[in-house]
Amino acid sequence: MKPITRTFSKRLRALAVASALMLASGCSSLLFYPEPGQAFTPERAHIAWKDLTLTTADGVRLNAWWLPAKAGVAVKGTVLHLHGNGGNLPGHLGGSYWLPEQGYQVLMLDYRGYGLSAGTPSLPAVYEDVAAALAWLDQAPEVQGKPRYLLGQSLGGALAIHYLAAHPEQRRRFTALVFDGVPASYRDVGRYALGTSWLTWPLQVPLAWLVPDGDSAINSIAQLDSPPKLFFHSIDDTLVPLDNGIRLYQQAPPPRVLQLTRGGHVQTFADPNWREVMLRFLDDPKRFNGLRRLAEIPVTEGPQAEPSNSPHETPRNE
Secondary structure, eight states: OOOOOOOHHHHHHHHHHHHHHHHHHHHGGGGOOOOOOOOOOGGGGTOOOEEEEOOOTSSSSEEEEEOOOOOTSSOOOEEEEEESSSEEEHHHGGGTTEEEEEEEEEEEEEOOOOOOSOOOOOOTTTHHHHHHHHHHOOOHHHTSSSEEEEEEHHHHHHHHHHHHHHHHHHHHSSEEEESSOOOOOHHHHHHHHTTTTTTTTTHHHHTTTOOOOTOOGGGGGGGGOOEEEEEETTTTSSSSSSOOOOOHHSOOOEEEEEEOOOSSSGGGGGGGHHHHHHHHHOOOOOOOOOOOHHTTOOOOSSOOOOTTTTTGGGEOOO
């Protein structure tokens, strides 16, 4: 159940033949790579779930999944999971399917144009989707009186940062925020992707300017002075480079923790070590300062694994 990773580069390389059209019609669609339909539901993985339909303020019907806490397990809180820019709900189930058995109920959302959700994704319209999810949480009886957390992966984290910076009343409802592989700058990531191919390398600077950057997380993160924030970022990430993620962390006000990981883009929770790190953070986000023992255990799959005493694995917090 690993999340489906769709690279910005596949879309950005198409600019080599379609840049004129993009300039004429706007480019926020470059940030989204939705897949229609729904390959499976949590039932296939023997996970309890409820299918939801949310309606945005502008009238778009969205598909969402509610994963209740495992029967017999005390509810510790609610996690809003906002996924990345590719695929749809089934492909991102791996990011949070493991939380209900630990006592955390989860709301997963497909943005407009993704999966079974209506509409077409674009900025700023997609923020209405985030608002609809938050409105549902505000009204759901099973959510009230319990801590609320956010898990934002890749684009989902960037959307959350921008939205919560503009809506402090919603930000105050969260006990903690977890970000996984979140790009600091859409434009920088676009330029990086263009630079990985000899076909687009000569055009990386002019074409990167077609990527809208005003809503990038780096422009809003300083306003998230609360609640506590945990940043996961893989040193092996080939989609959102490590320096981009570190820059976002550095601009974030305390309390904050940086946990460097191993593996592909937003593949963090395929490793039980990093799941344990997130659970420890959710248990006590104000005093959490990283787990050195777990952080020193690298992912052993692949040629890039390093010895267990790797200095790259040490968590940082402020």
